[in-house]
Amino acid sequence: MASTMLEVKNLTTYYKTRMNEEVCSVDNVSFNLEDGKSLGIAGESGCGKSTLAMSVMGYYFPPLNYKSGSIVIDGKEVTTLDPDTIRRTVLGTDIAYIPQAAMNALNPTRKIIRFVEDVLQAHGHAADMDKKQIRALAEERFNILNLPPKVLDQYAVELSGGMKQRTVIAISTILSPKVLIADEPSSALDVSSQKIVIKLLRDLMEKGFVRSMLFITHELPLLFNVTDDIMVMYAGEIVERGSAKEMVFDPIMPYSKGLMNSIIVPEAGTRGHVLQAIPGSPPNLKKRPAGCRFSERCFLLKQCQGASESSVDEQAAGPGRSYRCKLSESALRAIHKERDAKLEAKSEAKPVEETV
Numbered sequence: 001m002a003s004t005m006l007e008v009k010n011l012t013t014y015y016k017t018r019m020n021e022e023v024c025s026v027d028n029v030s031f032n033l034e035d036g037k038s039l040g041i042a043g044e045s046g047c048g049k050s051t052l053a054m055s056v057m058g059y060y061f062p063p064l065n066y067k068s069g070s071i072v073i074d075g076k077e078v079t080t081l082d083p084d085t086i087r088r089t090v091l092g093t094d095i096a097y098i099p100q101a102a103m104n105a106l107n108p109t110r111k112i113i114r115f116v117e118d119v120l121q122a123h124g125h126a127a128d129m130d131k132k133q134i135r136a137l138a139e140e141r142f143n144i145l146n147l148p149p150k151v152l153d154q155y156a157v158e159l160s161g162g163m164k165q166r167t168v169i170a171i172s173t174i175l176s177p178k179v180l181i182a183d184e185p186s187s188a189l190d191v192s193s194q195k196i197v198i199k200l201l202r203d204l205m206e207k208g209f210v211r212s213m214l215f216i217t218h219e220l221p222l223l224f225n226v227t228d229d230i231m232v233m234y235a236g237e238i239v240e241r242g243s244a245k246e247m248v249f250d251p252i253m254p255y256s257k258g259l260m261n262s263i264i265v266p267e268a269g270t271r272g273h274v275l276q277a278i279p280g281s282p283p284n285l286k287k288r289p290a291g292c293r294f295s296e297r298c299f300l301l302k303q304c305q306g307a308s309e310s311s312v313d314e315q316a317a318g319p320g321r322s323y324r325c326k327l328s329e330s331a332l333r334a335i336h337k338e339r340d341a342k343l344e345a346k347s348e349a350k351p352v353e354e355t356v
């Protein structure tokens with residue numbers, strides 16, 4: 001049986017604003033990531049994906065704060081470690097994070113090799129390596145990943161968007177982390193650069209430079225090509241989880257279903273559906289709705305008793321599969337089937353956009 005690389009249990013974190021308000025963007029989140037596996041996290045803007053990514057590293061600085069829960073990386077509990085120990089002994093080696101839009105944050109006045117030196121230094125590895133050894137390590141890794149080593153002597157401004165992102169990924173994984181968190185690594189790129197970046201992430205896993213991966217995107221269908229499993233996040237909570245195939249082709253919870261129906265996907269089986277926008281936007285997390293957080297946007301609100309009063313637990317729907325909704329799995333499936341049939345009939349002429 002595969003061992004668990006990352007185990008997150010009941011993790012709750014929040015931002016403290018300048019007005020002293022608490023914004024709880026990660027609320028009682030639990031999940032496991034197995035060795036050799038990749039897990040996708042999808043959800044609209046503001047659902048808490050990046051906050052979850054930052055939170056699972058266990059390295060908090062204002063305005064982000066830890067409230068409760070545990071994070072175990074390859075058997076090591078990190079929530080009890082002090083920040084300096086985490087920086088030196090956990091970040092880079094146990095867990096590495098490629099922040100959203102990291103490629104645009106590269107200082108344009110420094111050569112790429114300097115960033116490699118910075119990573120090794122920040123995580124306490126530069127002391128036993130001289131500059132020649134650092135360059136040799138960087139050249140070897142860039143070569144294996146089909147990145148021209150001459151990039152190491154270039155400045156970020158000399159690189160295309162796709163090359164910059166691949167470079168950032170190669171630098172962030174130079175210490176071969178057990179868990180890599182890639183936050184929207186392909187969102188700002190054109191389609192062909194996206195494919196190259198995704199191939200690079202796959203190569204990193206296949207070659208064993210990264211043992212397991214969390215891949216964050218707002219596009220649920222993109223994860224089908226990249227990850228083994230997928231979780232959908234809404235208003236700080238995980239609202240559905242399952243294998244990539246189940247989540248893309250058979251979402252149960254109305255929000256995941258809405259997310260899937262709102263995107264054009266050039267994949268077999270998802271082509272030609274009527275595009276539907278999810279009305280409204282995610283709730284303000286300073287004042288989370290009391291009951292089901294999706295209730296005010298849900299097309300099933302009328303059928304759902306007490307959705308806006310009491311909270312909704314995750315319902316099990318098979319091994320590794322669960323959803324957060326008051327309605328039963330069978331009721332939801334029947335409703336989706338009927339609606340899909342109606343929408344398919346409508347879309348026979350040509351795809352149209354409509355709001356549910």
Ligand SMILES: Nc1ncnc2c1ncn2[C@@H]1O[C@H](COP(=O)(O)OP(=O)(O)OP(=O)(O)O)[C@@H](O)[C@H]1O
Binds near residue numbers: 017047049052063
């Ligand atoms: N520094 C901050 N202070 C207060 N609230 C914040 C801060 N950063 C984020 N938030 C809030 O936390 C929530 C989650 O934000 P987060 O950036 O994690 O979302 P996301 O799912 O990554 O969105 P996106 O797809 O746009 O990257 C949002 O409601 C946001 O307003």
Ligand SMILES: [Mg+2]
Binds near residue numbers: 049050051100183
């Ligand atoms: Mg984000």
